[in-house]
Amino acid sequence: xxQALAVIQVLLSMALVGLILMHSGRDTGxxxxxxxxxxxxxxxxxxxxxxxxxxxxxxxxxxxxxxLFHALK
Numbered sequence: 001x002x003q004a005l006a007v008i009q010v011l012l013s014m015a016l017v018g019l020i021l022m023h024s025g026r027d028t029g030x031x032x033x034x035x036x037x038x039x040x041x042x043x044x045x046x047x048x049x050x051x052x053x054x055x056x057x058x059x060x061x062x063x064x065x066x067x068l069f070h071a072l073k
Contacts, residue, residue: 005068012061019054023047 024047 002068002071005064005071009061009064009068012057012064016054016057016061019050019057022050023054
């Protein structure tokens with residue numbers, strides 16, 4: 001059980017780092033790489049979906065941290 005949670009934790013952490021690095025500052029991230037057209041107002045739908053996915057992976061990361069803590073206790 002602990003080994004499976006540890007492997008999941010490593011995978012979630014790598015995914016979270018990758019997703020955070022894909023976020024844009026001003027002209028970097030997905031917008032700077034040309035994946036999204038320049039939008040006049042607000043964020044583009046791809047960037048909103050990226051934010052949602054990042055939040056989801058972050059919540060799973062925290063939940064897995066708690067599960068690992070209880071498994072090691």
